[in-house]
Structures are given as structure tokens and as C-alpha cells.
Amino acid sequence: MKHDYDILIIGGGASGLFAAVTAAKQAPHRRILLIEREQRMGKKLLTTGNGRCNLSNASGLNDRYFGDVTFAQTAFAQFGVEQTRLAMADLGIPTVELEEGKLYPCSLQAGSVVDMLRFAAADAGVAFLTETTVQSIKAGDPFLVQTNGPAFTAKKVLIATGGKSCVGKYEGPTGYDLLTALGHKLTKLTPAIVQVTTEKEPIKPLTGIKVDGVITARCGDEIRTEAGEILFAEYGISGPPVLQISGMIARHGGGQLSLDLLPDWSAKAVNNEIATRCRRFAHRTCEDLLTGLMNKRLGQTVLKRAGVEKLSRSCGDLTQKDVDRIAQMIKTFPLTANGTKGWNSAQVTCGGVVTKDFDPKTMESKRHKGLFAAGEVLNVTGDCGGFNLQWAWTSAYLAGIAMGEDDR
Ligand SMILES: Cc1cc2nc3c(=O)[nH]c(=O)nc-3n(C[C@H](O)[C@H](O)[C@H](O)COP(=O)(O)OP(=O)(O)OC[C@H]3O[C@@H](n4cnc5c(N)ncnc54)[C@H](O)[C@@H]3O)c2cc1C
Structure with a gap:
């Protein structure tokens, strides 16, 4: 049986959750589904910053990224650290600056960030499906998304599946597999912050x-x-x-x-x-x-x-x-x-899907209208210190806004 959604987000981590909240606020009338392969959303987010979630950094974003740096900086110019702090505060997550510009939730609890993102998404009407892995995506209008359970159709699809680090024994399709199957290019992947x-x-x-x-x-x-x-x-x-x-x-x-x-x-x-x-x-x-x-x-x-x-x-x-x-x-x-x-000790992935085939202002694929990508799956890697989560929030916000916009 097929289920139809306006927006389907693959990956309930930092970028998937933030994109879901953003899109749902931007377009409350849209039907949005968030699919996560784990039992619960934001599992990796819970471990960030030694359980305190170093969610950004106030000391500036220049020279702190590797990979497709110009793409990242264009995105940060749309939605940077201050906008992130305001958006987080609006969700009920005011931030505090500690050592070396590192920003944390005032609670100093990563779990509270996951909770507040989840609550905001649920309040805005986002539907969740956990313990479900996306196996393949067929491009089209709508896209056909096949999971290990049901298949879904959606007009817009966001791939927010994260990187290769700390994913344990998972061997199913990754975001890299999904995007390369749709014609996107991938750089060499190496572990970083390790x-x-x-x-x-x-x-x-x-x-x-x-x-x-x-x-x-x-x-x-x-x-x-x-x-x-x-x-x-x-x-x-x-x-x-x-x-x-x-x-x-x-x-x-x-x-x-x-x-x-x-x-x-x-x-x-x-x-x-x-x-x-x-x-x-x-x-x-x-x-x-x-x-x-x-x-x-x-x-x-x-x-x-x-x-x-x-x-x-x-x-x-x-x-x-x-x-x-x-x-x-x-x-x-x-x-x-x-x-x-190696990978199981690394915090992030260096390398990822090449961004020249994406629009840095919307995170939309130039190959497939309606296909978006955000977060670590893209070839943008930050230093240790909150820079990787900042990239997740920025790219997710831009994708969320673009997906929530009326059909372009
Ligand atoms: C121990 C540790 C500490 C860290 N600390 C920090 C920190 O303090 N500050 C910082 O900035 N960064 C930190 N990071 C890095 C940061 O967590 C990541 O960069 C960030 O979570 C990336 O967000 P994302 O949404 O792209 O991916 P993720 O948060 O990894 O989310 C991706 C989600 O997609 C799901 N998924 C994957 N494939 C599929 C599929 N086929 N179908 C369905 N679901 C799928 C995954 O299960 C996952 O939940 C840390 C990382 C680790 C491992």
C-alpha cells in the first residue's frame, strides 16, 4: 500500500529533526513524514558534547570547515550562528556560551535538545516512523520511497542520513548509497575528529x-x-x-x-x-x-x-x-x-556527497527537482567545537524552508 506525503525526510538525527520542524512551521498544511531506522530519534545527538550537546560555536565559522567550503559559507550567510541561537530559543532551547566560544543548551543536556526538537515536530503535525530503513528512492513527481516495510510517495524528499562514523554494525543502505543511486557523486570518505x-x-x-x-x-x-x-x-x-x-x-x-x-x-x-x-x-x-x-x-x-x-x-x-x-x-x-x-571511534566523516550538484541556498539537488540533502551526508566537515552540528542546523533550516515553500 502506498502512503502519500508532501514532504518525506529520511533520517531522524540533528538535521532531519530540525528540517522537519522548520518545514512544518513554514507550511503547516503540508503532510510531513520523518523516517528513522533506529528505535528512537536523535540517538547520535544524545552523545554529542559528552552528553551536553555542543550545538554551535560563537567564535566564527571562517576557516573551521573542510570539503566544499564555499558551498558551506554561502549557506552560513543565509542562516548562521545567531539565527541558530534564535531558532533554538524559539523552540525552548536557549543557549549558553562556555569555553572557546562553544555553545550548549542552557540545560547542558543533549537529551533535552532531542526532546524539544521531537516535541516541536510532533506539535507541528510531523508524523514519525521509527525502526524503518529506507532502501531505495525512485526519482519522479512524486518520488517513490521504498522502506523495509511500506513504500511511500512524496513530492519532496530530504536525505538527512548523516555520515559513516559511529554507526556500529549497520550495513543497510546509507544516504551515500541513496544519493549516488540518483546520480550524485561521492568523494573519498575518511574518519575525522578521532x-x-x-x-x-x-x-x-x-x-x-x-x-x-x-x-x-x-x-x-x-x-x-x-x-x-x-x-x-x-x-x-x-x-x-x-x-x-x-x-x-x-x-x-x-x-x-x-x-x-x-x-x-x-x-x-x-x-x-x-x-x-x-x-x-x-x-x-x-x-x-x-x-x-x-x-x-x-x-x-x-x-x-x-x-x-x-x-x-x-x-x-x-x-x-x-x-x-x-x-x-x-x-x-x-x-x-x-x-x-577508525570509524567506530570517529565523531564525523570527512568527505561526502559533492555539493556542486546542490543549491547552497536551498540544499535542493540540481539533478532532481524536489530532492534535498542536509547534514553530514554532504561534503562539508567542521572542526571539533560545535561546527558539525552548526552545519546540520544550517543545511537543515535552508532545506526545511525550501521544502515548505509553495511549489516552485
Ligand atoms: C560521540 C560523538 C560526539 C559528537 N559531538 C559533537 C558535538 O559536541 N558538536 C558537534 O557539532 N558535533 C558533534 N558530533 C557530530 C554530530 O553528531 C554530527 O555531525 C551530526 O549529528 C550530523 O547530523 P546529521 O543529521 O547529518 O546526522 P545524524 O545526526 O547522524 O542523523 C542521521 C540519522 O539518519 C538515520 N539513517 C541513516 N540511514 C538511514 C536510512 N537508510 N533510513 C532511515 N534512517 C536512516 C540514522 O539512524 C540517524 O539517526 C559528535 C558525533 C559523535 C559520534
């Missing part, structure tokens, strides 16, 4: 140590530097600056890392400090040369990598050359990155 795996030997003794550092990643001609807490783990490194460079590492399949372990000290100051310690603590063993300056285990690893193999040596035996090498190791601790922890 822990980085590195060579093991140099960091073996460092598992569990955290350091406030600066990391510089080099992959071919691409260089990126990020500051913040770096966590050493058995597989490699993690922490906010590592998550930021991870997309680049994944895209290149690896890269060279250089860690500044004392970023507030100039190279000269570090060198002077070590030379002074060698004199003051000449009678002590090298084991404790850096104790008090940095984490003890990290200090000992630095010394060994700088060529001070025998830590039982006296500090007073070290030469100026040794001091130079130790200081250099502290400022440019090298590591080879060989990949990332």
Missing part, C-alpha cells in the same frame, strides 16, 4: 600521561598546528588538539607530528633552564633532571630519546650538546602518525 594512532615504541612508557602542549602535524604540503591537552595512550595520542588534526592525518593515511611539551617556554628559556639544572643538580642522576619541570615519566622518555640512554649518569656529566638535544626534544618531540582509531 584519536590518532602512532608508532608505539617512543610512547610506550607514557600511557595515561596528559600534557598541555602544542601539536604540529605535517602531511605533505599541509601543516596544521593546534594547542591543548594531549593524552598519551597505548595506541597513540588523543585530546582536543589531536582530534582537530585527525581529519588531515586520516586523509593522508598518516603524517609527521611534532609536539611542543613546554609551549609557554621559548626554546632559549628551555635550553637555559636545563643548562642551569645540570649545574645546580650536578651531583644528582639524570633520572631527575627534568623532575618538577614536567611529568617525571615524560621527562625520562624525553632524555632517552635525546640520547641520554643511561639515566644513572650524573647531571653534571652532560655536555652543552646534550642540553641542546634535550631542549630540542622538549620543543619538537617527534612522532610518526600512521592512521586513526
Whole structure:
């Protein structure tokens, strides 16, 4: 049996829910159906921002995106951070700005964002269908949407199926499959905002140590530097600056890392400090040369990598050359990155459906009138810090408005 809708939205995540609310408010008379393959809507949204939902960022959207950047910026010019805050407040989700411009719901509960989006959609008359997977879409007027249950027809269809990250064992059709079957092009997909795996030997003794550092990643001609807490783990490194460079590492399949372990000290100051310690603590063993300056285990690893193999040596035996090498190791601790922890640890997908076949003001396909796409399925990837959800809200809003408009 076929069921007819004006608007059918595939994917009840951030962008699907927001698009449903927007379209339903724009066109209250339209029949809208939202289909979600999970048991409940917004499952991934619940996990965002460590359960607090870092839903946007007030520090500006320039230089925070990868992929089809011009497309994204054109969209942000229509509906940016301020419009998002107003729209969220209008739904009963006032926002609060915390560290580094990160915006959260005042409740600091991701669950409340899912709830309020769901309530708003239901109040506006959106019909929900969960535990239902869309298998295929046949283009036409109307579109024919086949699920693993019933088939539906709809004049307008939005694909808001998200990315490849953290989807567990799901093997059914993805939004990428649905869109490529309709003639859209897909870039290479790599995991991003994910822990980085590195060579093991140099960091073996460092598992569990955290350091406030600066990391510089080099992959071919691409260089990126990020500051913040770096966590050493058995597989490699993690922490906010590592998550930021991870997309680049994944895209290149690896890269060279250089860690500044004392970023507030100039190279000269570090060198002077070590030379002074060698004199003051000449009678002590090298084991404790850096104790008090940095984490003890990290200090000992630095010394060994700088060529001070025998830590039982006296500090007073070290030469100026040794001091130079130790200081250099502290400022440019090298590591080879060989990949990332992969899809099930990644927060987002780098890459996606190519946007040149979509209108950045409406998210409508240029190939099929009435077909729309929003969110992570498109080739727009943001940094860690609320930028990916901002893209979901922006693209969903524009699609929602366009779908709600009278037939164009
Ligand atoms: C652990 C974690 C933490 C994160 N934290 C943040 C954060 O703090 N800030 C931030 O900006 N971003 C964060 N992100 C990224 C952010 O969650 C995503 O970028 C965002 O959810 C993308 O929205 P979306 O609507 O495109 O996709 P999703 O929210 O993933 O929604 C897509 C939905 O489509 C459904 N679906 C897929 N295929 C089908 C199908 N064939 N039929 C029916 N339904 C289907 C899926 O089940 C899913 O519910 C985080 C991600 C993870 C994994």
C-alpha cells in the first residue's frame, strides 16, 4: 500500500529533526513524514558534547570547515550562528556560551535538545516512523520511497542520513548509497575528529600521561598546528588538539607530528633552564633532571630519546650538546602518525556527497527537482567545537524552508 506525503525526510538525527520542524512551521498544511531506522530519534545527538550537546560555536565559522567550503559559507550567510541561537530559543532551547566560544543548551543536556526538537515536530503535525530503513528512492513527481516495510510517495524528499562514523554494525543502505543511486557523486570518505594512532615504541612508557602542549602535524604540503591537552595512550595520542588534526592525518593515511611539551617556554628559556639544572643538580642522576619541570615519566622518555640512554649518569656529566638535544626534544618531540582509531571511534566523516550538484541556498539537488540533502551526508566537515552540528542546523533550516515553500 502506498502512503502519500508532501514532504518525506529520511533520517531522524540533528538535521532531519530540525528540517522537519522548520518545514512544518513554514507550511503547516503540508503532510510531513520523518523516517528513522533506529528505535528512537536523535540517538547520535544524545552523545554529542559528552552528553551536553555542543550545538554551535560563537567564535566564527571562517576557516573551521573542510570539503566544499564555499558551498558551506554561502549557506552560513543565509542562516548562521545567531539565527541558530534564535531558532533554538524559539523552540525552548536557549543557549549558553562556555569555553572557546562553544555553545550548549542552557540545560547542558543533549537529551533535552532531542526532546524539544521531537516535541516541536510532533506539535507541528510531523508524523514519525521509527525502526524503518529506507532502501531505495525512485526519482519522479512524486518520488517513490521504498522502506523495509511500506513504500511511500512524496513530492519532496530530504536525505538527512548523516555520515559513516559511529554507526556500529549497520550495513543497510546509507544516504551515500541513496544519493549516488540518483546520480550524485561521492568523494573519498575518511574518519575525522578521532584519536590518532602512532608508532608505539617512543610512547610506550607514557600511557595515561596528559600534557598541555602544542601539536604540529605535517602531511605533505599541509601543516596544521593546534594547542591543548594531549593524552598519551597505548595506541597513540588523543585530546582536543589531536582530534582537530585527525581529519588531515586520516586523509593522508598518516603524517609527521611534532609536539611542543613546554609551549609557554621559548626554546632559549628551555635550553637555559636545563643548562642551569645540570649545574645546580650536578651531583644528582639524570633520572631527575627534568623532575618538577614536567611529568617525571615524560621527562625520562624525553632524555632517552635525546640520547641520554643511561639515566644513572650524573647531571653534571652532560655536555652543552646534550642540553641542546634535550631542549630540542622538549620543543619538537617527534612522532610518526600512521592512521586513526577508525570509524567506530570517529565523531564525523570527512568527505561526502559533492555539493556542486546542490543549491547552497536551498540544499535542493540540481539533478532532481524536489530532492534535498542536509547534514553530514554532504561534503562539508567542521572542526571539533560545535561546527558539525552548526552545519546540520544550517543545511537543515535552508532545506526545511525550501521544502515548505509553495511549489516552485
Ligand atoms: C560521540 C560523538 C560526539 C559528537 N559531538 C559533537 C558535538 O559536541 N558538536 C558537534 O557539532 N558535533 C558533534 N558530533 C557530530 C554530530 O553528531 C554530527 O555531525 C551530526 O549529528 C550530523 O547530523 P546529521 O543529521 O547529518 O546526522 P545524524 O545526526 O547522524 O542523523 C542521521 C540519522 O539518519 C538515520 N539513517 C541513516 N540511514 C538511514 C536510512 N537508510 N533510513 C532511515 N534512517 C536512516 C540514522 O539512524 C540517524 O539517526 C559528535 C558525533 C559523535 C559520534
